[in-house]
Amino acid sequence: MTMLALDEVAVHGPQGRIVAPATLRVEPGVPLVILGETGSGKSLLAQAVMGTLPAELHATGAIRLGADALPARDTAGRRALWGRTLAMLPQEPWAALDPTMPAMPQVAEVPRFVAGLPWPAARRAAAAALAAVGLAPAERRFPFQLSGGMCQRVALAATRIAGAPVLLADEPTKGLDAALRDSVAALLAEEVARGATLLVITHDIALARALGGELAVMLEGEIVEQGPVARVLAAPEHPYTRRLLAAEPEAWAPWPHRPAGAAVVEGEGLAKRYGPQRLFTGIDLALGAGEVVALTGPSGTGKSTLGNMLLGLVPPDAGTVRRRGGLSAFALQKLYQDPLAAFAPAMTLGDALAAVIRRHRLDPVLATRLRDRLRLAPALLARRPDQVSGGELQRFALLRALLLDPALLFADEPTSRLDLVTQAEVMELLREVVAETGMALLLVTHDAAMAGKVARRGMALRPETGGA
Amino acid sequence: MIRAVGARLLQAALVAMAVGVACFLMVRLLPGDMAYRVAAGRYGMDHVNTAAAEAVRAELGLDRPWWQLLGAWLGDLARFDLGVSLVSGDRVVEELSVYLGHTLLLAVVALLLSALVGPPIGVLLAMRPGSAADRTGLAVGAVLRAVPAFVIGLVLMMVFAVQLGWLPAAGVGGWREVVLPATTLAIGLAAVSSRVARDAMVAVAQAPYLAFARTKGLPEGAVIRRHALRNAAVPVTAYLGVQLVTLVEGVVIVETLFAWPGIGHALVHAVVARDVPMVQGTALAMGLIFVALNGAVDLACLAIDPRRRRPA
Numbered sequence: 001m002t003m004l005a006l007d008e009v010a011v012h013g014p015q016g017r018i019v020a021p022a023t024l025r026v027e028p029g030v031p032l033v034i035l036g037e038t039g040s041g042k043s044l045l046a047q048a049v050m051g052t053l054p055a056e057l058h059a060t061g062a063i064r065l066g067a068d069a070l071p072a073r074d075t076a077g078r079r080a081l082w083g084r085t086l087a088m089l090p091q092e093p094w095a096a097l098d099p100t101m102p103a104m105p106q107v108a109e110v111p112r113f114v115a116g117l118p119w120p121a122a123r124r125a126a127a128a129a130l131a132a133v134g135l136a137p138a139e140r141r142f143p144f145q146l147s148g149g150m151c152q153r154v155a156l157a158a159t160r161i162a163g164a165p166v167l168l169a170d171e172p173t174k175g176l177d178a179a180l181r182d183s184v185a186a187l188l189a190e191e192v193a194r195g196a197t198l199l200v201i202t203h204d205i206a207l208a209r210a211l212g213g214e215l216a217v218m219l220e221g222e223i224v225e226q227g228p229v230a231r232v233l234a235a236p237e238h239p240y241t242r243r244l245l246a247a248e249p250e251a252w253a254p255w256p257h258r259p260a261g262a263a264v265v266e267g268e269g270l271a272k273r274y275g276p277q278r279l280f281t282g283i284d285l286a287l288g289a290g291e292v293v294a295l296t297g298p299s300g301t302g303k304s305t306l307g308n309m310l311l312g313l314v315p316p317d318a319g320t321v322r323r324r325g326g327l328s329a330f331a332l333q334k335l336y337q338d339p340l341a342a343f344a345p346a347m348t349l350g351d352a353l354a355a356v357i358r359r360h361r362l363d364p365v366l367a368t369r370l371r372d373r374l375r376l377a378p379a380l381l382a383r384r385p386d387q388v389s390g391g392e393l394q395r396f397a398l399l400r401a402l403l404l405d406p407a408l409l410f411a412d413e414p415t416s417r418l419d420l421v422t423q424a425e426v427m428e429l430l431r432e433v434v435a436e437t438g439m440a441l442l443l444v445t446h447d448a449a450m451a452g453k454v455a456r457r458g459m460a461l462r463p464e465t466g467g468a
Numbered sequence: 469m470i471r472a473v474g475a476r477l478l479q480a481a482l483v484a485m486a487v488g489v490a491c492f493l494m495v496r497l498l499p500g501d502m503a504y505r506v507a508a509g510r511y512g513m514d515h516v517n518t519a520a521a522e523a524v525r526a527e528l529g530l531d532r533p534w535w536q537l538l539g540a541w542l543g544d545l546a547r548f549d550l551g552v553s554l555v556s557g558d559r560v561v562e563e564l565s566v567y568l569g570h571t572l573l574l575a576v577v578a579l580l581l582s583a584l585v586g587p588p589i590g591v592l593l594a595m596r597p598g599s600a601a602d603r604t605g606l607a608v609g610a611v612l613r614a615v616p617a618f619v620i621g622l623v624l625m626m627v628f629a630v631q632l633g634w635l636p637a638a639g640v641g642g643w644r645e646v647v648l649p650a651t652t653l654a655i656g657l658a659a660v661s662s663r664v665a666r667d668a669m670v671a672v673a674q675a676p677y678l679a680f681a682r683t684k685g686l687p688e689g690a691v692i693r694r695h696a697l698r699n700a701a702v703p704v705t706a707y708l709g710v711q712l713v714t715l716v717e718g719v720v721i722v723e724t725l726f727a728w729p730g731i732g733h734a735l736v737h738a739v740v741a742r743d744v745p746m747v748q749g750t751a752l753a754m755g756l757i758f759v760a761l762n763g764a765v766d767l768a769c770l771a772i773d774p775r776r777r778r779p780a
Contacts (some may be wrong), residue, residue: 050683096680098695100702100773109694114685142774156685431721 002066002165003027004049004197009061009072011044011053011221017046020222021061028165031188033291035244037419038220045218046170046201046457047420050088051078053213062200070209083114087164091171093155093389099145103130107158110310114162127159132185149180153277156187166197173204173399177298177446189435192415203250203419209233217241247424249450255431257456260288262324264407264440265310265332269319272305279305280461281318283366287440294455295444301461307334310442324407330357330360334403335411339393343385349396350381367403374399374429391422395429402433408440416446427454472770476763481660488545491748492538497570498742503530506742510555522731541748550752551745555739558751561619563734568753570640571719571730575757577646578653578715587704590665591697597670610658617718621652621725638727649726653718664707668700675699702773709765716758731757 004026011019019041019069026032027199036042048059052075059072065085070077076082078086090096097106108126111117117125130139133153143151152172159167169188173181185207192198200211208215208229215229217238225238236242245251266286272279277303279302287293287310295303308314310321311332323332343352357367371378374395394414401409409431415423427450434441445451451458503525508516510524525531544551550560571755593605625648630636635647672678673696681691720732720755727733731750738746 052679052683079682082683087685088683090676090680090683092676095676098677098699099775100698101695102774109686109690112614112686113687145776155680156654158680162685 001009002197003064004166004199005064005275006045006049007049007062007069009045009059009066009077011048011057011059014056017055018221019048023225024216024223024226026163026166026199028195028196028197029192031192031200031211031213032077032216033202033211033213034216034223035202035205035208035216037203037244037421039220040218041221042137042352043170046088046168046199048072049199050086050168051075052081052088067114079166082160083110083164086162086166087159087162087168089159089167089169089172090155091174093151094143094146095150096155097151098145102140102142103135103146103154106154107161109163110158125161126157129161130154131159148176149183149358151188152176152180152189153185156191160191160301165193167199169200169202170247171204172200172206172431173202173411178206178448179298181207182210185459205233205245205420219243244420247420249424249447249453252424252427252450252453254453255455256435257292258290258438260291260440260456262439263288264324266322267306267316267319270306270309270315270321271318272302272309273317283319285310285459287442289407289440290434291457292434292439292441292443292455294451294458295461296440296446296448296451296458297461298463299446301463303461304337304412306461307412307442307444311410312407327407331407333404333406333409335394335397335401335414336410337413337416339390339397339417340385342397343393345385348384349388351391352385353381353396353400353403356400360404362403367399370402371399372463374402390418390424391426394418394426398429398433402437404438405437408442410442410444412444413446415441415450428443472766473763474615476759476766480756480759483759484545484752485542487751487755488542489538491751492541493746494742495742495747496534497741498739506555508741516598539710541745550749553746554742555743555746560745563746564731564749564753567731567734567750570728571723571732571753571757573646574649574653574723574728574730575715575719575761577650578657578718581650581654582657582661585654586661587665587701590622590662590667590704591656591669591700593662593666594669594673594700597666597673602666605666609659609663612655617656617721618725620655620770621649621722624652625726626666640729645726645728649722649728652722652725653715656714656718658712660711661704661707665676665700665704668703669696672696672699696752698719698772702769705765705768705772712758712761712765715761716754 006022006024008021010017010021019388022045024032034042034045044053044057046463047053049063053059061072063070063072090247104123104126107129108122111125112119112122127139130136133156135150135153138146138150146154172184172188176184179202184197188198188200202208212229215227216223217225217232217240219240225232225236225241232241233245233289236245263286268284269285271281284307285306293308297303305314309316311334312321312329353367357364376392376395376399385393415426418426430441443454501521502520504516507520507524511520552559553563589605593602596602621719625637628635636645639645678695681695719730720735722728723730723732724736731753734746735750738750776778
């Protein structure tokens with residue numbers, strides 16, 4: 001039983017202070033969740049505790065672990081505690097596992113090198129740890145042969161096997177769909193029930209709700225609100241916490257819907273397989289003008305493929321896709337998941353838009369009007385894609401698609417890389433555009449709450465049982 | 469595994485076909501009368517006259533239409549018969565087996581030398597990216613890569629054979645003769661592989677799995693040994709396949725420079741003498757060496773990287 005306390009822990013960079021001094025206390029059995037958006041400094045705070053800050057940053061203050069107090073600056077002293085006293089569950093476990101090593105040795109090497117056990121004993125300990133998280137049959141598999149949730153459990157087994165009483169988890173649900181998120185929350189709750197001292201960093205309100213315990217809300221490097229999770233979420237005091245909670249899709253007003261117009265694109269009997277993997281068969285999907293359809297389902301079920309097929313970007317193995325007569329291929333546009341990957345990196349945004357205007361002989365005045373409509377400042381045009389925020393860049397991507405006056409927009413998880421508040425802003429704009437232009441919208445999302453609020457009707461893809 | 473080997477065998481057959489046809493056409497397209505060149509090769513430059521050339525032409529049937537000659541060569545090839553040298557009259561297969569042994573010795577020693585030098589230097593430089601040693605390594609690597617093999621060979625020859633007299637400048641015999649030509653080839657290979665290893669190691673050092681290996685509590689030695697080296701070896705090994713082009717190319721130049729009686733040396737002489745069966749035989753041997761080494765690289769990649777073993 002070891003409590004973890006932060007005494008005036010701050011993070012400084014070459015340009016000055018990034019995280020204001022934070023004083024926090026985590027008791028065994030009561031998790032502390034630090035909630036904040038990208039850039040709020042919450043991950044830096046976790047790295048300051050762990051002693052893994054990048055070389056150009058340094059921490060001040062003190063970290064107390066049980067009876068010991070360590071200066072936050074002393075990273076070497078912290079490293080000696082890794083695994084034994086202080087453990088960290090990595091972000092994105094599929095990237096944190098060595099791709100060239102099977103699951104078992106990645107766990108067994110911890111008792112081998114940290115506790116100094118001989119290999120056979122270390123392997124027995126690892127087998128027991130993997131069996132405890134229900135992964136006994138996966139011992140010999142490589143990370144690429146494991147699902148995201150299985151990787152998460154292998155990482156947890158490797159993190160916990162040396163018996164560290166204090167566990168940090170930095171964004172443990174990043175990139176997971178709702179079902180996996182719940183299973184991670186259950187795994188962490190189990191650790192807490194066993195008496196672990198747990199500090200969780202997340203942007204995910206649902207995870208905080210599921211874990212319970214204490215909550216600290218972080219904004220621009222400062223903790224703005226703190227208290228029991230249930231109380232803070234039910235009665236938020238700080239305006240930022242209120243804004244955050246209002247931005248959750250569960251809190252959105254449902255989109256109004258008009259009756260669907262004539263079909264813009266119709267797919268019939270669509271099927272696709274990649275190698276032996278059958279994605280889907282016999283799918284019928286049509287979108288009428290002004291209609292909003294949500295496509296949901298776990299990752300790997302072919303949601304993006306189906307959308308790309310309707311756009312004519314991917315040929316179907318079977319079935320047909322028909323576009324309404326008279327519509328050019330450019331009338332079907334796509335909004336990509338990662339806006340940064342959808343723009344040429346060395347070209348300014350102004351040049352990128354000008355290229356589209358030239359290519360399609362569009363009216364620059366209309367383009368300017370549309371840009372104002374999407375609330376994009378003219379000053380941003382001189383910047384490169386990596387010099388604007390993710391939300392701004394996704395609005396530029398939307399602008400670029402809208403320039404061609406599309407009859408259908410296929411939005412492929414357009415907000416999955418954005419923070420809650422930014423996500424709400426982008427989706428609100430999208431709602432307005434659909435209402436004003438009468439275009440059809442096909443939205444791929446893994447967020448069932450968002451799909452429910454946005455779409456007139458939904459389609460859920462399930463993993464096909466056939467194939468290998 | 470079986471698929472990889474099968475693909476390489478098919479490729480070997482295609483290479484044999486393409487090399488055969490290309491050599492045949494290129495030798496025909498060279499300026500000068502082929503019969504004269506063959507006669508010169510046989511009897512020496514001073515004894516060539518029209519009568520000797522005509523005798524050669526009649527004996528070898530060089531006045532047949534080109535497609536008959538090509539068909540005859542491909543037919544023989546299908547029966548694994550490479551024919552006889554137009555110059556020496558010996559069977560090409562027998563001549564090749566002697567040359568091939570020398571070339572393989574040179575290539576293997578050069579590859580081993582470069583593997584012992586290049587990747588370890590790259591890994592060491594990757595420990596301190598951006599340091600003075602790293603920048604110096606980049607500069608030296610770039611210079612050595614840019615300098616043609618014959619210049620490196622000449623410099624080595626002048627220093628170690630002529631000035632210092634430590635090693636023979638040319639010929640074949642014991643291990644002393646192998647050192648200079650193999651080093652010449654190895655320097656060019658190591659200059660590239662050290663850079664690939666350095667970049668791979670820097671990329672691996674930033675990978676999340678290395679950070680996780682550390683926060684699991686592993687000591688730094690175990691982190692490097694168990695997680696960094698194997699992952700960095702994946703691109704280095706894959707790049708070796710690309711480097712083999714340099715090796716096969718370098719063999720021709722280096723063997724000629726050091727009078728090393730290998731395939732490359734034989735190829736140059738056969739071209740000069742318009743000894744078509746020998747040109748075809750040597751080019752074929754070099755093409756097949758390339759395919760075989762690439763196949764070996766494929767298998768090594770499969771052994772190192774489990775992700776490639778997944779059924780496609």
